[in-house]
Amino acid sequence: MTDQKTSVFTGYEKFIIAIIATLQFTVVLDFMVLSPLGYILLDELSISTSQFGLVVSAYAFSAGAAGLLTAGFADKFDRKKLLLxxxxxxxxxxxxxxxxPDYHFLLMARIFTGLFGGVIGSITSAIITDLFAIEVRGRVMGFVQMAFASSQVLGIPIGLYLAKVSSWHAPFLMIVGLSIVVGLLIFKYMQPINGHLKMQTKSNAFSHLGKTLSRPEYLQGFAATILLATGGFMLMPFGTAFGVNNLGIKEDQLPTLYMITGICMLVFSPFIGKLSDRIGKYKVFLGGSAIACAMTLIYCNLGITPLWIIITLNVLLFVGITGRMISASALMTAVPEPQDRGAFMGVNSSVQQIAGGIASLIAGFIVTETSTGYIKNYPTLGNVVVFAIFVTALLMYRIHKYVTAKLNREAVASAASASV
Structure with missing residues (x-):
């Protein structure tokens, strides 16, 4: 584990951060590349928009189900083996x-992918918690969160290019090739992560899951995660349609918007992580929440707007969202006890996936599309998101107080043990 008094990581710790970030890049890209491919799939597979929506949401729901089913077992195995x-x-x-070859095969494939891919995030979070002290966990999360920005800067444009010059299958096969390399590096160079096994009791997996779901402080964390997911998943599905039909963005300008936003977040994500370690994770969370609220209210009420203004607002919105996600993720890792980390992270990942799927469905009921493509009620959607952000801030304050008290107790116990 990193020395709590230094910000310098060892060579092995840098490898862990890099390999987890790259792994997350492949998982995030697999999920994100599907939406830009939508217009191709609608034509190639002769499917309706509702069928395509089912392909997208099927991954989220199967991922959520898998997380719940495996949460009770997550602390019973070496985390490296579980990850592989x-x-x-x-x-x-x-x-x-x-x-x-067809729609039904693709739908089943997305469900299968979600069953496995949806659990990976919780395993990597448990690994980060096991290997890195809370004092540096913010910057670790900051680097790992760069996977999302990287997928916008590199993954989506490359995926769309491959789809145009070859077929819509090509982006997925590209991800497979990169993932095989990542998997081999993990197999060869990652050390076993099994310290938590020494703390395990003889309770079975279902009993372990039941205890995890019954602890009040854990339930607070799950509730906060549900609301964290609500905001992003409500705005995301209709963001492109709103930009093109309401704000006047041309379709060929969308890659520019994605690229500039992604590049900015590559710069801001590590900075936000370091800032959360330096001034406090909850303070950064509040700052990110304030920015996200302001930008959401402005953005969702815009009409026809110049591209440079949209890019500026979009970057600021993502700064707020990323600030919330990095600081909240780092703070949440300190909630579970060591012997419960895998189960807690598994359930937490599940509720995030399921909440995201439900949020997307709710958003679909709030907004409507006219015959010209104009998106109605987007300001109402923005108001719902802002309300969710406000309630999340209240929940995260309770988690912040719990974590602070817990760390203080651990510090006192460690000092007492050292003086004996």
């Missing part, structure tokens, strides 16, 4: 997407 198992399943699922 689920990452292998993810690679197989993505390969099936890459060879899917």
């Amino acid at each position: 198992f689920f990452y292998t399943g993810f690679v197989i699922g993505t390969f099936l997407c890459g060879i899917a």
